[in-house]
Amino acid sequence: MSEHAHPTVKTFVAVWAALLVLTALTVFVATLELGPFNAIVALTIATVKALLVLLFFMELRYSTALTKVAVVAAVFFLFLLAGLTLSDYLTRGWSSYINPFH
Amino acid sequence: METASHSTEAKTNYLNADYGIKSWLLTTDHKRIALLYLGSITVFFFLGGFFAMLIRLELLTPAGDLVLSDTYNKLFTMHGVVMIFLFLIPSIPAVFGNFLVPMMIGAKDLAFPKLNLASWYIFIIGAGFILYAILTGGLDTGWTFYTPYSTTYSNSNVVAAALGVFITGFSSIFTGLNIIVTVHRMRAPGLTWRRLPLFIWAHYATSVIMVLGTPVLAITIVLVALERLFHFGIFDPRLGGDPLLFQHLFWFYSHPAVYIMILPSMGVMSEVIACFSRKRIFGYDFVAMSSVAIAVLGFLVWAHHMFVAGISTYAAMIFSLLTFFVAIPSAVKVFNWTATLYKGSITFETPMLYAFAFIGLFTMGGLTGVFLGAVAIDLHVTDTYFVVAHFHYVMVGGGVTGFLCALHFWWPKMTGKMYPEAFAKLSAVLVFVGFNLTFFPQFVLGYMGMPRRYHAYPPEFQVLNVMSTAGASILAVGFLMPMIYLAWSLQYGKEAGPNPYRAAGLEWMTASPPPEFNFDETPVVTWEAYNYDEIDGTKKGVEVVG
Amino acid sequence: MSDSETAVQNLKHHFADLEQQKATSTFGMWLFLVTEIMFFGGMFASYLIYRLSYYNAWVAGSQTMEIQYGAINTAVLICSSLTMVLSVHSAKLGKRKMTAICLILTLVLGFAFLGIKGVEYYGHWVHHEVPGLNFHFEHTGNYDPRHVEIFFSLYFAMTGMHAVHMIIGAGLLTWLLIANARGRFSSEYNSPVEMVGLYWHFVDLIWIYLFPLLYLISHHHNG
Numbered sequence: 001m002s003e004h005a006h007p008t009v010k011t012f013v014a015v016w017a018a019l020l021v022l023t024a025l026t027v028f029v030a031t032l033e034l035g036p037f038n039a040i041v042a043l044t045i046a047t048v049k050a051l052l053v054l055l056f057f058m059e060l061r062y063s064t065a066l067t068k069v070a071v072v073a074a075v076f077f078l079f080l081l082a083g084l085t086l087s088d089y090l091t092r093g094w095s096s097y098i099n100p101f102h
Numbered sequence: 103m104e105t106a107s108h109s110t111e112a113k114t115n116y117l118n119a120d121y122g123i124k125s126w127l128l129t130t131d132h133k134r135i136a137l138l139y140l141g142s143i144t145v146f147f148f149l150g151g152f153f154a155m156l157i158r159l160e161l162l163t164p165a166g167d168l169v170l171s172d173t174y175n176k177l178f179t180m181h182g183v184v185m186i187f188l189f190l191i192p193s194i195p196a197v198f199g200n201f202l203v204p205m206m207i208g209a210k211d212l213a214f215p216k217l218n219l220a221s222w223y224i225f226i227i228g229a230g231f232i233l234y235a236i237l238t239g240g241l242d243t244g245w246t247f248y249t250p251y252s253t254t255y256s257n258s259n260v261v262a263a264a265l266g267v268f269i270t271g272f273s274s275i276f277t278g279l280n281i282i283v284t285v286h287r288m289r290a291p292g293l294t295w296r297r298l299p300l301f302i303w304a305h306y307a308t309s310v311i312m313v314l315g316t317p318v319l320a321i322t323i324v325l326v327a328l329e330r331l332f333h334f335g336i337f338d339p340r341l342g343g344d345p346l347l348f349q350h351l352f353w354f355y356s357h358p359a360v361y362i363m364i365l366p367s368m369g370v371m372s373e374v375i376a377c378f379s380r381k382r383i384f385g386y387d388f389v390a391m392s393s394v395a396i397a398v399l400g401f402l403v404w405a406h407h408m409f410v411a412g413i414s415t416y417a418a419m420i421f422s423l424l425t426f427f428v429a430i431p432s433a434v435k436v437f438n439w440t441a442t443l444y445k446g447s448i449t450f451e452t453p454m455l456y457a458f459a460f461i462g463l464f465t466m467g468g469l470t471g472v473f474l475g476a477v478a479i480d481l482h483v484t485d486t487y488f489v490v491a492h493f494h495y496v497m498v499g500g501g502v503t504g505f506l507c508a509l510h511f512w513w514p515k516m517t518g519k520m521y522p523e524a525f526a527k528l529s530a531v532l533v534f535v536g537f538n539l540t541f542f543p544q545f546v547l548g549y550m551g552m553p554r555r556y557h558a559y560p561p562e563f564q565v566l567n568v569m570s571t572a573g574a575s576i577l578a579v580g581f582l583m584p585m586i587y588l589a590w591s592l593q594y595g596k597e598a599g600p601n602p603y604r605a606a607g608l609e610w611m612t613a614s615p616p617p618e619f620n621f622d623e624t625p626v627v628t629w630e631a632y633n634y635d636e637i638d639g640t641k642k643g644v645e646v647v648g
Numbered sequence: 649m650s651d652s653e654t655a656v657q658n659l660k661h662h663f664a665d666l667e668q669q670k671a672t673s674t675f676g677m678w679l680f681l682v683t684e685i686m687f688f689g690g691m692f693a694s695y696l697i698y699r700l701s702y703y704n705a706w707v708a709g710s711q712t713m714e715i716q717y718g719a720i721n722t723a724v725l726i727c728s729s730l731t732m733v734l735s736v737h738s739a740k741l742g743k744r745k746m747t748a749i750c751l752i753l754t755l756v757l758g759f760a761f762l763g764i765k766g767v768e769y770y771g772h773w774v775h776h777e778v779p780g781l782n783f784h785f786e787h788t789g790n791y792d793p794r795h796v797e798i799f800f801s802l803y804f805a806m807t808g809m810h811a812v813h814m815i816i817g818a819g820l821l822t823w824l825l826i827a828n829a830r831g832r833f834s835s836e837y838n839s840p841v842e843m844v845g846l847y848w849h850f851v852d853l854i855w856i857y858l859f860p861l862l863y864l865i866s867h868h869h870n871g
Contacts, residue, residue: 009737016730023722023859027715030864042860049856057733058849064671066286067678074682077314078689080401082696085350088405088417089697095415210662213672279679287672288662313679317687325691325805333780334801336694341794347697351690619661 007056015056022049115518115615130215131618136201137516138222139192144585146188146229151578153181158540158571166558174557175242176258182245183263184236187270188229190501191359194366195312196225196277198508199305201516203281205609205616206299208290208625213283217276225273231266235259244555246356249337249348253329264327271320274362278312281305290608292627299607299631300389304369307393311358311365311400319355322348346412353404361400363497364464365393367504368435371457374511375439377605378454379446382632385438392431399428409480418477425475432468436461451603452526456507459534463499467492470545485555488548494541506533506584513588514598518614521595525587532580539573606632658837670839677843681850684813688854691806695861698798704791709799710865712777717768718863721761722855728757729852736845739828742835747828751841754848755821758814765811772800779804803862810858813851820844 026045030038054060060068116133126134156177160168169177200218204211212218235241241263243252252260285306289298326348328334335341337348376383383389405413405421439461448454470492473479483489514520543566548554552563559567601610612621629636663669699706735750776784779801787793824844827833833841 006737006740009734012730012733012737016726019726019729020723023719023726026860026864027719030715030860030866038864038866042864043857046857046860050853053729053849053853053856057729058846063678064675067675070675070678070682071685074314074685074689077401078685078692081318081351081354081689082693084402084405084417084420085347085354085693085697086700087420088346088350088413089701091414091416212662214676215660215662275683279676279683282679283672283676287668287675313683314686317683318690321687321690321809324809325694328805329801334805335779335794335797336801336805341797342702342792343798344697347694351694354690 007059011056015052019049019052022052113613114618115613116618117517117615119618128219130211130219132200132204132212132215132218133516133616133620135218135222136197139196139200139225142222142226142229143189143192143197146184147581150181150185150189151581153177153184154574155578157181158574160557161559161567162571164559164561164564164567169557171557172242173240175244175555176240178555179241179244180236183232183241183267185497186245186359186363187267188232190363190497191270191274192225192277193363193501193505194370194508195281195305195308195362196221196273197505198301198370198512199277199281199308199366202512202609203284203302203305204288205612205620206302206607207285207288207293208608208621208627209284209288210619210621210624212280213288214276214280218280221273221276221280224276225270228266228269228271228273231262231269233266235263235266238262246352247323247326247348248352249326249329249345250339253326253337254340260330261327264323264330268320268323268327271316271323274312275316275320278309278316281309282313285309290625290627296387296390297627297629297631298390299369300372300383300386300393301369303390303393304365304372307397308362308365308369310394310397311362315355315358315362315401318351319359322351322355325351346408349408349411350405353407354401357404357407358397358400360493360496361396363501364504365396367460367464367501367507368393368432370504370508370511371435371439371460373605373607374453374457374507375442376632376634377511377603378451378457379443379448380634380638381442381446382630382634383438384441384444385434386631388434389438392434395431396428399424399431403428403475406475406480409477410484422475422477426472429468429472429475432464436465436468450527452521452523452530453507453511455527455530455534456503456510459530460500460503460507463495463503463534463537467495467497467499470495483548485553486548487544487552487554490554491541491544491548494544498541499537503533506530509584509588511603512609513591514602515609515614515616517592517595518598519591519595520598520602521584521591522587525583529580529583529587532576532583534580536573536575536577536580540570540577541573543567543569543573604637606634606637658832666837673839673843674846677846681846684850688806688809691802691809692857692861695802695806698795698802699865702791702795702798704789705793705795706799707866708785708787708789708791709796709803710863712772712775713863714768714771715863717764718859721764722859724757724761724764725852725855728754728761729849731757732845732848736838736842739833739838739841740835742833742838744828744831744833747833747841748825751821751825751828755818755825758818758821762811762814762818765807769804772804806858806862810851810854813854817844817848817851820847 022045026042029041029045032038034041054071060071116131126138129135129138156169157174160166160174160177166174200212235258239259241256241260242258243256243260247260247264285298285302325334325336329337335343337343337345339345372383372389403421403425405417406425409418409422470488474483474489474492510521510526547563547566547570550563552559598614600612600614602614603610608621608625608627609616611625659666660669663672731750731753735747735754738746738750772778773782776782777800779797783797783800785793785796787796821844824841827840
């Protein structure tokens with residue numbers, strides 16, 4: 001197989017620096033009072049970091065379409081697990097007689 | 103013309119390529135590993151059957167007079183744990199998937215042969231923990247490990263059994279991983295996806311389920327063990343934890359698990375029905391896609407096991423609707439098999455008898471599953487013998503029947519010997535009759551209200567219970583007979599030759615038993631799957647090697 | 649040993665060529681990581697359900713975490729990911745010594761992470777925050793302290809499972825160091841380094857999510 005374009009050491013160091021900066025950012029934002037947005041910002045930053053690791057360090061950019069599909073599938077099924085389970089928890093209060101969390 | 107199988111130069115095959123215990127225990131040959139699995143799961147099948155026998159003996163009389171109720175709880179628990187985790191989940195994929203997947207795609211082995219061997223050892227180690235749990239007092243939580251009984255109140259060997267289930271789960275994961283990678287990366291030249299046998303499609307879909315679902319069971323059972331050992335409080339109501347969270351996590355795997363137990367059988371059916379109707383499977387694309395659909399949709403329905411557990415009625419409605427959808431791809435398969443039979447040249451060799459049994463019994467089991475998916479019906483028959491009958495129809499009438507079908511169909515390929523057809527047909531009939539006599543009365547019992555997991559019952563249920571036990575005795579004979587005549591055939595059976603059924607498929611184009619690396623030369627595939635018209639019509643399609 | 653010699657030595661019999669073998673191993677490792685996503689996912693799902701139900705208790709639990717340890721550990725893991733990726737890079741260029749140095753650095757950083765985690769665990773023990781063993785929570789707010797015990801149960805389960813995976817990773821790195829010292833890798837054959845790299849990065853990925861979810865829920869005290 002022909003060698004795909006390899007990330008250079010410079011790219012790796014740049015990603016590393018970005019990851020550290022984003023970590024500092026997420027700690028900083030956590031000290032602010034943003035209500036529900038605290039969680040959203042924190043998870044967004046975490047996802048950006050995760051994508052950096054996946055795409056650059058793990059070279060998912062250069063992987064086969066099959067590999068990408070596999071990773072997306074895993075995330076999808078995880079969302080299914082959490083989402084459909086939540087469909088139970090979030091709607092329990094709708095029936096007046098079942099409410100386990102007062 | 104076929105070359106005589108007793109030629110002057112004895113050809114080596116995978117069985118005689120090497121001798122000695124080490125050559126078996128350290129093998130990386132997928133065919134030998136398949137036989138290692140075959141031996142182990144057969145032992146576990148009869149262990150599970152032993153527990154079943156004790157259950158049915160107890161249920162001969164209404165009073166709980168054979169064993170104590172605590173003991174009875176252990177009996178049905180161990181029956182479930184052994185049959186599901188030590189027999190059904192591995193069964194076809196670990197034996198026939200391992201043996202046939204590389205051969206059917208023209209490869210020399212699976213993608214990761216050493217991982218394959220490790221899978222078997224992991225399976226044995228996990229089984230060891232489960233056996234340890236059995237021998238040191240048993241487990242009484244039900245195979246479903248519901249909390250908080252399993253985490254807090256049970257006095258039985260929960261941690262050992264949980265550990266055993268956790269470990270065998272990894273065996274399943276690695277087998278599935280191996281099959282997926284193999285099918286993607288190691289197909290012979292010319293073997294496109296749409297030329298693959300439907301057995302491969304079925305095993306591919308099964309493997310996707312194994313890979314995505316089993317890890318969730320693994321972590322759930324770890325949390326149960328941690329809660330029991332360290333009094334972590336994730337599922338503990340005393341700490342505000344929710345036992346239903348356990349059930350959600352547990353069934354997220356355990357529902358797709360039932361598709362792990364049936365999809366491989368469906369793959370077997372496609373091979374056998376095509377062969378003994380001498381026809382290509384009708385609607386190949388639909389059957390292939392239905393396997394994938396079952397794998398995906400199977401992950402969307404798990405809370406139908408929890409309709410009365412306390413989930414919200416709105417979630418129940420969603421899951422009920424999704425459950426109706428998941429039945430559709432299974433029905434697609436049954437219709438296509440039936441269409442394949444139409445105007446086929448049907449013969450009734452033993453594998454075909456099992457295939458007919460499968461179609462009928464699986465349909466009954468599957469339809470009763472749809473009934474149970476309707477919340478209004480489930481409210482009345484959940485946790486009764488109706489459910490027990492339903493899942494035995496699909497798991498035994500479907501899963502075990504499929505296993506026996508595969509065992510007979512590919513026995514000549516694996517061993518080079520034919521089994522005695524008359525005895526095989528007789529035991530197939532005994533299995534069918536015994537099975538129906540055992541489990542059909544249980545539908546009636548459940549409908550009449552007899553609860554499951556009870557060792558005593560009201561006297562009006564006795565007649566049906568006696569019928570059920572009588573059926574179980576016949577079923578037992580039907581299961582034991584193959585042990586005898588298959589073993590007999592190893593020594594005295596007729597030489598099978600490479601392709602005794604004139605079946606389509608790459609595995610039949612090499613010797614029986616196959617050479618160590620499957621094919622003398624890597625085949626190049628230029629024909630469609632199930633090319634029976636070529637095989638029968640022109641007789642040019644089959645090249646006999648060996 | 650020359651590059652082509654290592655190549656020939658390492659081609660398994662059931663593959664047609666090294667390229668097929670490498671593509672197969674890579675896909676296999678990614679599939680394994682898919683199973684790991686589902687494995688940790690069960691705990692993340694449990695965390696999510698309880699966080700939505702017992703938010704205040706979750707805040708109380710999170711506020712006992714020492715952010716500096718978590719942040720330093722995050723940085724340590726990020727650095728170890730860099731050294732790991734550099735060791736893969738060196739292996740692909742056939743630079744044995746550089747590969748060894750980077751692997752050792754990765755290993756050292758990994759142990760640093762585990763050490764800091766150990767310090768944290770000890771701190772939790774001292775403060776009676778270990779469920780089932782000595783849990784006692786001084787509660788000063790609008791929540792049920794029993795629910796804080798659930799938070800800590802998930803905390804220990806998730807970080808504990810993560811730590812187990814790091815220990816396994818350390819074992820894999822050690823194996824790589826030994827193999828590298830024996831000259832098993834070259835620019836033609838280096839996929840084991842890359843595969844372990846994928847695993848290591850994945851363990852880093854898990855921590856990237858664990859850190860905000862466990863340490864940063866709400867860092868201002870609201871009673």
